[in-house]
Amino acid sequence: MDATRRTGALLRACHPGPTVAVTALVGGLAAAAGADAAGCVLATAAVLAGQLSIGWSNDAIDAARDTATGRGDKPVAGGSVNARAVRTAAVVALALCVPLSLGYGLLAGVVHLVGVVAGWAYNLGLKSTALSWLPYAIGFTSLPAFVTLGLPGTPAPAWWIVTAAALVGVGAHLGNVLPDIEADLATGVRGGPQRLGPTAVRWLLPAPLVAATVLLAFGRPSTWGGVAVGVVVVVAVAGSLLGRSRPKVPFLAAILVAAVDVALLLWQGSALA
Numbered sequence: 001m002d003a004t005r006r007t008g009a010l011l012r013a014c015h016p017g018p019t020v021a022v023t024a025l026v027g028g029l030a031a032a033a034g035a036d037a038a039g040c041v042l043a044t045a046a047v048l049a050g051q052l053s054i055g056w057s058n059d060a061i062d063a064a065r066d067t068a069t070g071r072g073d074k075p076v077a078g079g080s081v082n083a084r085a086v087r088t089a090a091v092v093a094l095a096l097c098v099p100l101s102l103g104y105g106l107l108a109g110v111v112h113l114v115g116v117v118a119g120w121a122y123n124l125g126l127k128s129t130a131l132s133w134l135p136y137a138i139g140f141t142s143l144p145a146f147v148t149l150g151l152p153g154t155p156a157p158a159w160w161i162v163t164a165a166a167l168v169g170v171g172a173h174l175g176n177v178l179p180d181i182e183a184d185l186a187t188g189v190r191g192g193p194q195r196l197g198p199t200a201v202r203w204l205l206p207a208p209l210v211a212a213t214v215l216l217a218f219g220r221p222s223t224w225g226g227v228a229v230g231v232v233v234v235v236a237v238a239g240s241l242l243g244r245s246r247p248k249v250p251f252l253a254a255i256l257v258a259a260v261d262v263a264l265l266l267w268q269g270s271a272l273a
Contacts, residue, residue: 007090009080010089015055022143028266039104043147046100046112049093054092054119057082061123062100108150115142122247132191133173140169157164161265167212168245168261174205175254191208202243202250206236209257213251216264230266234258 027044042151057078059066059199063086066077075081097116102109115138122135141162148157177184177193180202184194193201213232217225 006085008087009075011059013056013059013081013086014052014077015058019048019051019055022051024264026147029144032266033147033151035147035151039150042100042104045106046097046109047143047146048095048098050116050119051229052115053093053097054123056086056093057120058123060087060090066072068187094165095168104146105150105154107154108146108148111142111149115139115146118142127191128189130192130195132177132193133170136169136173137166138169140172141166150157158219158226160215163214164212164219164261164265167208167215167220168258169204170265171207171209171254171258172210174201174208175250175258176200178205178250183218203240205250205254206232206240209254209261212261213257213264216261224267226262228260232260247258 023044026047027040030040030043059074060083062074063076064082066074076083076086080183090154094116098109098113101112101116104112118135119140122132126132126135144157144161144165148155174193177191178198181194181201184191196204210229210232213229217229235253235256239250244251
């Protein structure tokens with residue numbers, strides 16, 4: 001039973017929500033771009049290993065700070081699993097990520113590993129600088145590029161696909177940080193959003209996500225794309241306005257907009273190559 005609990009705690013420490021979401025997205029992109037079954041499995045496995053390594057390294061590196069601030073929701077800070085186990089899991093996942101990524105294609109693998117390194121760089125200190133958004137932009141940009149460069153002929157993805165991916169990454173960073181800005185400032189974390197403050201971030205948050213929607217909708221124009229843009233603009237503006245009295249609403253609105261962006265990205269999957 002203790003081993004089961006420790007395993008469950010270790011899995012919770014990998015940030016399972018983002019890990020599963022990003023991994024599923026890449027699996028869907030690979031299928032939409034025309035990768036065969038083996039390619040889809042390999043690309044998905046590589047991204048899963050990379051995301052696990054980033055998630056585990058985040059909790060291992062932040063263990064002391066999370067414990068000091070009483071973050072009982074974090075498995076390490078709550079005592080469910082020790083930092084050494086999480087750190088070891090992160091290193092093992094990273095070691096697996098290298099051959100899996102390169103196995104999908106040399107150039108593709110290098111691009112994906114650059115994105116994974118960016119995630120580790122964020123955890124190791126960039127999160128506390130004005131460039132905290134950059135690892136997210138690099139990491140998200142690497143995903144569609146990784147998928148296409150591993151296809152026969154190593155085709156490059158459309159420019160508007162990778163630009164939209166970078167914008168979604170920046171939006172993900174703003175949305176992820178927004179609820180914790182005050183707590184971060186209290187513990188000395190001064191990334192880009194923390195320096196702007198919660199009010200500015202609440203208003204800025206929809207901008208990169210809406211911009212991504214516009215690119216994805218009109219990269220290959222269609223009626224559904226125009227409808228998607230109209231919907232996300234309404235959701236984004238409403239989220240920012242309601243955020244004055246309900247702090248969690250902008251984040252929820254950003255999730256809805258990001259979901260539309262992901263749906264458009266999968267729908268436009270054939271434009272990846």
